Amino acid sequence: MSQVVEPPLDSVVIGAGQAGLSSSFHLRRLGVEHVVLDADAAPGGAWRHRWDALTMADVHGVADLPDAPRPPAQGPERANEFVPAYFAAYEREHALPVVRPAVVEHVRQDTADPALLLVEVRLGDEPRSWRARTLVNASGTWRRPFVPRYPGQETFAGEQLHTVAYPGPEHFRSKRVLVVGGGASAVQFLGALRPVTDTLWVTRREPVWRTEKFDPEAGREAVAMVAERVRQGLPPRSVVSVTGLMLRPQEAEAQRLGAYRRLPMFERVEPGGVRWADGTFEAVDVILWATGFRPDVEHLAPLHLRSPRGGIQLGSTAATATESVVDPRVQLVGYGPSASTIGANRAGRTAAVAVRRHLRA
Template identity: 45%
Template sequence: WPSLKLSTVNRIHDLPGMQFSEGVDTDAAEVEASVAVPRYFAAYEEAFGLPVYRPVKVAVVCERGGRFRIETDRGNFSARGVINATGTWETAYVPEYPGAGRFGGRQLHTKDYRTAEEFAGRHVIVVGGGISAIQLLDEVSRVTTTTWVTRRPPEFRAGPFTEERGRAAVAMVEDRVRRGLPPNSVVSVTGLPVTPAVEAMRARGVLNRLPMFDEILEDGVSWPDGTVLRADVILWCTGFRSSLDHLAPLMPGEPGGGITMTGKLATQVAKDPRVHLVGYGPSASTIGANRAGAAAAKELVASLGLA
């Protein structure tokens, strides 16, 4: 969203061989993250002469004669291995709650958010316990009244988010994936950073959080004890789900949902080890994706005899 600045993101990890500051003026804290990150990636592609094709829409990936056939809107490709890094931004997740369809106000997701000013004069319920929820709660609470709702009590973390902390967080999530368990959310292992903005929110009483409601009404929400809260807007900061429909022929989901990894690498798909999923679970952050992408590439080069 436009108001997400470099000063409010956790950290953009350097790509191999080129520091983030080489592609972006990191001293300009008010640079929009949506501008700075693509600018850095573009500078990286140019510096290393990477042949990136865009825009390309992949319709489906399937197996043909022992190789992968990738069908796109710019022609078909054949490959011996696939590293999928399509991310999650296209698949916003909004949990189902009774009464959601009858709510007379506005419901939107983080993905749809633009500016806080559009909510002036309306009471906004912000749902979610992640960093995005905190940032949007801060912005919206400056122009109107808000209520913060989360499933679990939030855990705040003092001190800067260092590279060491980032690696430790990635390792914790990766350990669960290697053991065949669903990954926890990123914030469950990183905690919420206590920034000056968070301290100011505390002082304003904005962080007085409530547990999740259990029903949505025409003009608000209600809790099991009968408490009712009137609201005009519900802002769902509830994360995203993987965008992997194009891989469906290769890996139908498990009976309980999700995709099982090999355990050798947290990116390697058990049903077809030639496929790696980078940018999910432990590799959802820039530091995690950096390390996981390198490991996946090395594994494919070795296993396919390309070295």
């Protein structure tokens, strides 16, 4: 099958989640001709894949998209329906140029024209390419769940799954569940599971609990610490890694039941459970890996954007905060400090302004 190559555009946006939609809105507002390539079959980004039991009362928060306040939620609405419906309406009302399902396989230098980037895509079964003067990468992390390796892991006779495939708490009723991970998601899953079944919690490090109020100033400080990592070319860490953990009211019952008594990391996995270095053994039916995600940026590998320190180094000023130092044609939103719904909105505007600046230059 011959490959369709589209005429050059000013920009291509990869991903139609919060960051991608925000970027597209601001690009359109600035008159930048672009297309948004989204791997999913329908609007909603990662929200489409959340478990059915997750309601709008449980989510940490969804920021308003630019120029479109989120409809009020009563609480019991399924998040994997409510948020995608909001995103779909936003795409329609703002006539955003989204193409789907478009899986971006590689982004590379266009050999025919060094000023252009070549975005190679699988559009259904059809190979297709877009050429662009700039790129906004908003592919998020959902497609890159991370599961660490431990000796004996392949011998476990029970069920192992990453939170990306979490089916809801009822699936685990009457099963002893080992939750692995020290982040906010582990706390949230323990909060949902402990009231319905027996749980254990293990982390590599002692959890750091935040007791003081998390005000806007604390939020800015936390984002600044994460941003400093990407300015240095280090792999990004989550904002929670520097803010500490907090319990929400809906996790109070799990706390009362002892869900947050943490154990150190085990040494190996055995068919019936896990064993520590001192010989202690705990039998479990399920291992739930709440071990986070990695940035979905492998399609950018041909551009060689990674620094020797393992991350993609971004600019050091507010105007260049989303811009790749190695290739200023490339903007990354939803990466590092902008990996939140609020941060993604701000990054979308920053990226769009940087794209226009680059095109003018």
